[in-house]
Amino acid sequence: MPDRTTTLDPNRTALLxxxxxxxxxxxxxxxxxxxDRVSTVIDDVRGRGxxxxxxxxxxxxxxxxxxxxxxxFAPYAASxxxxxxxxxxxxATQIHPKxxxxxxxxxxxxxxxxxxxxxxxxxxxEKRGITTLVxxxxxxSGVVLSTVREAMDRDYRIVVxxxxxxxxxxxTHDFLTGTLFPRTATxxxxxxxxxxxxxx
Numbered sequence: 001m002p003d004r005t006t007t008l009d010p011n012r013t014a015l016l017x018x019x020x021x022x023x024x025x026x027x028x029x030x031x032x033x034x035x036d037r038v039s040t041v042i043d044d045v046r047g048r049g050x051x052x053x054x055x056x057x058x059x060x061x062x063x064x065x066x067x068x069x070x071x072x073f074a075p076y077a078a079s080x081x082x083x084x085x086x087x088x089x090x091x092a093t094q095i096h097p098k099x100x101x102x103x104x105x106x107x108x109x110x111x112x113x114x115x116x117x118x119x120x121x122x123x124x125x126e127k128r129g130i131t132t133l134v135x136x137x138x139x140x141s142g143v144v145l146s147t148v149r150e151a152m153d154r155d156y157r158i159v160v161x162x163x164x165x166x167x168x169x170x171x172t173h174d175f176l177t178g179t180l181f182p183r184t185a186t187x188x189x190x191x192x193x194x195x196x197x198x199x200x
Contacts, residue, residue: 006132006159006186007198014051014106014130015041018115018137018147020099021056023085023092025138028166035098037190038136038164042099048197051128053106055115055143058093059086063111073112114146122154132157134193135185136164140173148185158185161193 017038025031045052059067059076064086067077076082085092088109095101106128108119115121125133133156137144144165151158160181167173181187188196 006157006196008050008132008134008159008193008196009198010045010048010050012129013045013132013134014053014125014128015045015134015136016053016055016106016115016147017042017095017099018055018135018143019057020054020096020136020138021058021093022096025096026092027168028138031166034164034166035096039099041134041136041161041164041190041193044194045134051106051130052102053108053121053125054095054101055108055110055119055121055137055147056093056095057086057110057112057143058088058090059083059111060088063088113142114150115143116147116150116154130156132159134159134161136161138166140165140167140176141169142167145176145180148181152184159193159196160185160187161190162187163189 020038042052064077064083067073076086084090087093101107106124108121111118133151135144135147135158144160148158148160160177162177165173165177177187
C-alpha cells in the first residue's frame with residue numbers, strides 16, 4: 001500500500017494532464033467544474049516550481065494506415081468521420097482552451113491509450129529527474145488506468161487526483177479511484193494535494 005503521508009519534492013514531481021482535449025472534454029456533461037479544478041491544480045503546481053506535462057491523442061495519416069485490424073483503434077482508421085475527429089492537427093485533438101500549456105512544459109502526442117508506450121514521455125521525464133507523477137486525466141478507465149499501470153512498472157511514485165479525473169461511467173471511476181488505484185498509488189482530491197508538498 002502506498003504511503004498516505006507522501007511528501008512531494010517539486011523538483012522531482014510532474015503533474016501530467018492527460019487527454020484534456022476538445023473532443024474528449026466535450027463528451028462529458030458538466031465539464032466546467034472539472035476544468036476549473038484542473039486549472040487550479042496546474043496553477044498550484046507551477047507556483048511551487050514543479051513540472052507540468054501534457055498528453056494528448058491524435059493521429060497523422062501514416063499512423064492511421066499503420067493501425068492493425070486487431071487494434072481497438074481500427075474503427076478510427078476505417079471511418080473517414082473518425083479520422084477527421086482524431087487527426088493530430090484537427091481542433092478536436094487540441095488541448096482545451098481553458099487550459100494553457102507553456103513552451104517549457106513536457107508535451108507529448110500519443111497514438112494509443114497509455115501515456116508512455118508510443119511517446120518519448122519517459123525520456124523527457126528522466127531528463128528532468130522526475131520520480132513522482134501526479135495524474136489528472138480523461139478517462140479514468142482509459143488513459144489514467146493505463147498510465148498508472150505503466151508508471152508503476154517504470155518505478156514512479158504515483159499520485160492520482162480523484163476529482164481531476166473523470167469517466168463517462170461514474171461507477172467505474174469510483175471503483176478505480178476507491179479500490180484499484182489505492183493499491184499502487186496515493187489517491188487524493190485536488191484540495192488535499194497542497195498538504196503533500198515539501199515546504200522546506
